[in-house]
Amino acid sequence: MRLPDFDYELPEGRIAQEPLPRRDASRLLALDRATGALAHLRFSDLPRLLRAGDLLVLNDTRVVPARLRGKKETGGAVEALLLEREGGGREAPVHRCLLDASKPPRPGVRIDFGHGLRAEVLSRSGEGWSVRLTSEDGDPEAAALRAGAVPLPPYIRRAPGDPRSTLDVERYQTVYAAKPGAVAAPTAGLHFTADLLDRLRGLGVETARVTLHVGPGTFLPVRSERIEDHRMHAEAFDLPGETAEAIGRARRRGGRVVAVGTTVVRTLEGRASGDGSVAAGSGSCDLFIRPGHAFRAVDAMVTNFHLPRSTLLMLVCAFGGRERILAAYAEAVREGYRFYSYGDAMFVGWTP
Secondary structure (H helix, E strand, O other), rough: OHHHHHHOOOHHHHEOOOOOOOHHHHHEEEEOOOOOOEEEEEHHHHHOOOOOOOEEEEEOOEOOEEEEEEEEEOOEEEEEEEEEEEEOOOOOOOOEEEEEEEOOOOOOEEEEOOOOEEEEEEEEOEEEEEEEEEEOOOHHHHHHHHEEEOOOOOEEEEEEOOOOHHHHHHHHHOOOOOOOEEEEOOHHHHHHOHHHHHHHOOOEEEEEEEEOOOOOOHHHHOOOOOOOOOOOOOOEEEOOOHHHHHHHHHHHHHHHHHHHHEHHHHHHOEEEEOOOEEEEEEEEEEEOOOOOOOOOOOEEEEOOOOOOOOOOHHHHHHHHHHHHHHHHHHHHHHOOOOOOOOOEEEEEEEOO
């Protein structure tokens, strides 16, 4: 398939710039995967779409303050998004990162991020860079946490001193976030409240967790005209034994496995067998799900509205059907839904 097959028109005003005052007040567009029927709900109505015996699988990754703003030794401004550690010792760790500057820095250039944190550019590989971190206190990774900011996506605009930045610290994080390591939020989970999760459990809906630390594999753009030529960046995951067992129990009792977010879908499908069971384990996930994928582990999903031409939209199209998903997106635009990370949500599956 071609990249333009996953395009759609979105007015800029539909891109949500801040979260609603209450997480579960977001709108929820429900798409019946079998019939194509649509229903307009609120996220707090999610219990109407689930039933006793279903299993809700959550991604418990925690977003780290990975965005750093600094200056090169030449005085030019630079912004870095720290990704995974590549090596080095405690006092001079080497990290992979994305760099944004008016002129790409050369190897050997030093960057001052404040808070006693500095970086030396070592090399470039594709869209990523390798940098060596040092700090005045000898603990650069701790200094990076102090100097870093919430890694909001570029379509959410925050000027220096914007009061919404304080809100972002809490709201660009799920209420069940536990394991630090993500540089972007698993946004489908942002709509859940502790009260809503309690309500679902009270209705007999079981919950389980996986961890996938969201990184470039999730959000970097597709540049290949043929989507089959795109290669995903690997992201670290962990699928605990108790979650694999919970999926087995759900299968035996006839319940559905409902993935909260595309990261959960990729984690489960990457470990799935033909009978719908999944294997526990941890490692790296670079699974690129696109139309034609045979889903084995996931029966329904909760997801946000995603960018045109993104791997996230391709995954949702693979699950719900490209024509039906794009028609649902067009309906959401007409009805004034809010899009992207702080926007509204979809439920794609069959209703009980």
